[in-house]
Amino acid sequence: MRAFAATIRWSFASALSLMALALPLGGTEKYWIAHEAELIVVGTLHPGIGYPSFDGWYETGTISVDEVLYGQRPPAQIYFRITLGTCALRWWQRWMPPHFIERFTAKSLWLLRRVDTHTWEPANLCDSGCRYLSQRAEFEHYIRLYKH
DSSP states (O other): HHHHHHHHHHHHHHHHHHHHHHHHOSSSHHHHHHHOOSSEEEEEEEEEEEEEEETTEEEEEEEEEEEEEESOOOEEEEEEEEETTOOOOOOOTTOOOOOHHHHHHSSEEEEEEESSSSSEEESSTTTEEEOGGGGGHHHHIIIIIIIO
């Protein structure tokens, strides 16, 4: 049992390290996802189901859109998916402690690109596409300067 607990701790530490590598750093890197985004909204994620595919594990859900900061106004709810495996992103909800789950299901900024006519994904596949609302002013400034 002790070896199992150590393996879990090591796996969790590895996942956190990978998350740190995938986080935007600053300057240009911080806004690259905004540069790539076709749609930037304020909204809330409602998790759906996960399923395996040949290119990784997919997590799905819907985002209830409250405001559009950039892009054409989508429906009030948009379908969202994230592929885990593309960049060894993050452990997602099924393995995350509740405080990590809350991070993604709280009202947030979502920086997205279109997958098809009904589905959106993170604008950068090595990223969740989710940002804290506290960063809104910074992204609005970037949008005013470079996206319009």
